[in-house]
Amino acid sequence: MSLWLSKSAFYRYSLKLIKNMRELSTLSNSDLTRFTDGFRIPIYRIMHYNSTRSGLQLDWNTIGLSSRSSDDLISQFTHYEEAIPCLSNLDFSGASVLVLGSSVPWLECFLATRDAREILTVEYRAIRWHPDFPRTEWSSLTFDEFMNSAPYPRFDRLISYSSVEHSGLGRYGDAIDPEGDLISLLTASRWLTPDARVYLALPVGPDAVLFNRHRVYGNKRLKLIARVLQTPNVRVVPPVPGALADVPAECWSIDYAVRQPAPADRPVYDRQLLLEFIR
Amino acid sequence: MTERRYLLCRPEGGLNDQLVQIAKCISYSRKHQRVLLIDTTPTGFGENHSFYFTPKINDLINDTRKINQLLPQLWADSQVASIALQGTDYSADWDERQKTFVTSDKREPITFNFSLPHENKLLIHHACGGGVEGVDGLSAFRLNPPLIDLISLRRRALPEVYFGLHIRNTDYKTDFRPIFERLSSHELFTLDRMAIYLATDSAEVLKVSGKYFSSPIFNFCHLVEVERSLHTTRRLPKPVVNLDCLADLFLLTMAKEFFAPKMIQGSYSGFSVLVHYLRQRPDQVRAMMTES
Numbered sequence: 001m002s003l004w005l006s007k008s009a010f011y012r013y014s015l016k017l018i019k020n021m022r023e024l025s026t027l028s029n030s031d032l033t034r035f036t037d038g039f040r041i042p043i044y045r046i047m048h049y050n051s052t053r054s055g056l057q058l059d060w061n062t063i064g065l066s067s068r069s070s071d072d073l074i075s076q077f078t079h080y081e082e083a084i085p086c087l088s089n090l091d092f093s094g095a096s097v098l099v100l101g102s103s104v105p106w107l108e109c110f111l112a113t114r115d116a117r118e119i120l121t122v123e124y125r126a127i128r129w130h131p132d133f134p135r136t137e138w139s140s141l142t143f144d145e146f147m148n149s150a151p152y153p154r155f156d157r158l159i160s161y162s163s164v165e166h167s168g169l170g171r172y173g174d175a176i177d178p179e180g181d182l183i184s185l186l187t188a189s190r191w192l193t194p195d196a197r198v199y200l201a202l203p204v205g206p207d208a209v210l211f212n213r214h215r216v217y218g219n220k221r222l223k224l225i226a227r228v229l230q231t232p233n234v235r236v237v238p239p240v241p242g243a244l245a246d247v248p249a250e251c252w253s254i255d256y257a258v259r260q261p262a263p264a265d266r267p268v269y270d271r272q273l274l275l276e277f278i279r
Numbered sequence: 280m281t282e283r284r285y286l287l288c289r290p291e292g293g294l295n296d297q298l299v300q301i302a303k304c305i306s307y308s309r310k311h312q313r314v315l316l317i318d319t320t321p322t323g324f325g326e327n328h329s330f331y332f333t334p335k336i337n338d339l340i341n342d343t344r345k346i347n348q349l350l351p352q353l354w355a356d357s358q359v360a361s362i363a364l365q366g367t368d369y370s371a372d373w374d375e376r377q378k379t380f381v382t383s384d385k386r387e388p389i390t391f392n393f394s395l396p397h398e399n400k401l402l403i404h405h406a407c408g409g410g411v412e413g414v415d416g417l418s419a420f421r422l423n424p425p426l427i428d429l430i431s432l433r434r435r436a437l438p439e440v441y442f443g444l445h446i447r448n449t450d451y452k453t454d455f456r457p458i459f460e461r462l463s464s465h466e467l468f469t470l471d472r473m474a475i476y477l478a479t480d481s482a483e484v485l486k487v488s489g490k491y492f493s494s495p496i497f498n499f500c501h502l503v504e505v506e507r508s509l510h511t512t513r514r515l516p517k518p519v520v521n522l523d524c525l526a527d528l529f530l531l532t533m534a535k536e537f538f539a540p541k542m543i544q545g546s547y548s549g550f551s552v553l554v555h556y557l558r559q560r561p562d563q564v565r566a567m568m569t570e571s
Contacts, residue, residue: 030497033436040435147516150320151327153344177501178436179429186425187518190330224432228425 020170023047024211027176034178041207041220048213051171060105060129067112067133074113077106083161083201084110085243086274090199092116098155098191100184101163105129111159112136120155122146122188124172143174143184151190158188161201162272165214181215186228198229198277199237204257218258222275231277247271285353285401286313287346289371289389291322291380292407293510294524295549298416300406305419307393308338313402316349317341321371322405323510325517331525332420333571339419356400361385363399371405380405409549414556414563422525422567430526430568433499434533441474441497442467443534445527447548448481450508455484458540459491467536468494476534478527478550480509500527524550532557532564 024045027035036043065077075084083106092114099107099121108119112133121127121140131138141149166172168180177183185200192198207218215221226234238252250256257273286308290300301317308315319328320343329342340346355366361382362369370383379388389405391397422430444462446455462468468475474495477488482502489496500523503514509524531537531554539551547555557564 029495030436030499033497034433034499036436037432038435038437144516147518148513175501179432182429182432183518183522186429189425190327224428227428230424 019173020175021049021173021212022170022176027211031176031178035209035211037207037220041209041218043209043211046210046213048171056125056173058103058123058125058127058129060127060131063104065105065109066131067109067136069109069113071110071113074106074110077104078161080162080201080272082239082244082247082271082274085239086201086237087199088240089237090197092157095157096155097157097159098122098188100158100160100188101166102127102161105131107159107161108138112138116157118154124174147187151187153191153193155191156193156196158192158196158198158200160188160199161274162203164200165202165217169209169212169214171212171214181221182224182228185225189229195279198231199274200225200277201272201274204254204273204275206258222254222258226277229277231279233278235276235278237274237276282400284311284313284399285316285349287316287318287350287353287357287401287403289318289322289403289405290324290407291373291405292409293323293508293549294528295413295553296407296409297322297324298413298553299408299410299549300404300416301419302412302416303393304404305336305339305416311396314338314340316346318343318346323407324521326521329423330518331423331426331521333423334419335421336419341420350401353401357403358391358397358399358401359387359389359403361387362389362403380407409552411552411556413549413553414560417553417557417567418560418563420567421569421571424570426522426525427568427570429522430529433526433530436499437476437497437530438472438474438495440535441476443531443537443554444475444477445531445537445539445548445551445554446477446479446481446484447542447550448479448484450511451548452543453484453540454543455540456487459488462538463491463493468492470494476530478531499523499530528554528557529564529568 065074071084087110092111094117096118097111097116099119102121102123108121111119116136118137122143123140124143126142127140164181164184167184168174168177170176202217203214205216205218207220208216210216222234226232234254236252236254286304288301288304290297304315315338317328320326327343332341334341355363357363371380371389372383374381374386377388379390381388389403391402446453448455474497475492476497477485479485482504485498485502501515501519509520537554537558539547541547
């Protein structure tokens with residue numbers, strides 16, 4: 001006998017089953033006014049109900065990635081074709097790297113192929129993994145462990161690829177928190193050395209919250225991130241020359257990305273821009 | 280050249296208690312020309328003080344990392360005999376009989392007589408205790424820019440005019456239902472569209488408040504059902520508790536009116552007292568919320 005749930009029954013079931021998952025209409029006044037910066041930025045309902053289907057613990061031992069994987073193979077696990085071309089511009093050799101948010105270890109493997117010395121992955125879910133990295137020491141903390149740990153400022157790189165924008169929206173079972181992204185980054189900044197480099201790949205565009213999918217970072221929120229990290233300057237890390245030839249060079253600028261869209265004369269490229277926050 | 284002498288302050292208790300102890304140590308260290316070391320990492324605050332505050336006065340160090348570089352050379356000449364003998368850092372417990380913090384092993388009080396000068400290179404004051412001087416302890420610092428931004432963000436999420444209300448209801452309890460009853464019929468709370476910022480450590484208080492007030496009620500804290508005070512609970516991470524606590528302090532200070540009832544024990548909460556006195560110093564609030 002098979003059991004079929006209607007779509008709406010499945011959604012109701014998800015909302016009950018997944019800790020902290022909420023419908024937009026059930027947010028309190030307090031949450032709503034903070035998500036929208038006092039109703040200054042829009043919030044849209046775009047719900048994702050099954051993002052924690054991989055369970056509350058991640059087992060990476062079964063994923064076919066290692067420090068010997070080629071960039072092409074790693075790229076297949078990224079969901080973002082611009083990720084490897086952008087990251088290839090950067091130097092991680094001998095670096096101690098803090099990775100915020102990771103559901104598949106493509107970034108960790110990429111960093112190991114670039115000879116990072118140490119990687120600490122912070123993720124909402126506990127991770128089981130025994131990587132075979134010859135020159136890279138890898139460890140992980142759950143987000144709760146990370147928030148409860150006394151920070152030890154030893155990391156000279158912070159990378160978060162498509163993660164911070166989800167913080168506090170409840171999609172991954174995390175608690176609803178309108179400032180979740182800022183508090184995560186503020187806490188992470190305390191683990192960084194004074195001259196550390198910070199790289200965040202974020203959806204960039206006019207400020208908005210697509211609840212519970214992710215936030216979109218425009219001038220307002222990007223400025224706040226820069227202030228929280230105490231990094232006054234932000235730049236876009238463009239891809240290596242020759243990659244992503246269909247996207248014109250001007251697209252790789254914050255100015256272009258956060259300008260209000262004018263569809264008639266301005267094509268919108270759906271790219272996860274890699275931003276460097278510079279001290 | 281005279282050798283520098285130090286006063287290590289490890290303040291315990293809630294925010295007001297901590298600030299009262301800091302104020303006491305600032306006053307003593309000024310009078311006796313000591314460098315003041317404020318170390319909140321091993322206390323109820325649980326984090327490096329310098330993550331949140333920048334000192335405005337000289338001879339005050341509040342960065343645990345810098346303090347930890349100094350202390351190994353100082354322990355052996357501290358006024359607490361067992362710490363001096365051991366020559367290393369200590370662990371502390373609350374001693375109910377002596378009503379003070381003591382060393383875990385020898386049960387020796389970790390404080391000194393503030394009315395006397397002392398010769399030791401290091402004086403240690405590891406204590407709690409409230410009062411009305413908390414606001415003086417706060418005046419020695421500026422808030423760090425990220426904290427200013429996060430508080431401003433919360434302020435912007437509130438209407439231009441709102442009332443502040445503080446109800447403590449975890450380890451210390453408040454009989455809040457009759458208070459809500461009385462306040463809800465008060466002419467100020469029946470004003471059209473007047474918002475209330477309800478600062479509380481209790482999820483229950485927040486839940487119940489909606490039944491009494493027709494005005495919109497705001498609370499921006501991370502609340503869990505706890506029977507312990509927020510500064511001792513382990514159910515919320517310290518960065519979250521400390522940010523919420525400091526943000527609430529300034530949001531209540533910036534409210535048009537502020538209400539705080541007495542607790543069942545018959546006294547006002549230390550946090551309410553701190554808000555009350557800080558509201559009388561708008562220049563201090565402005566200075567703290569402005570970057571240098």
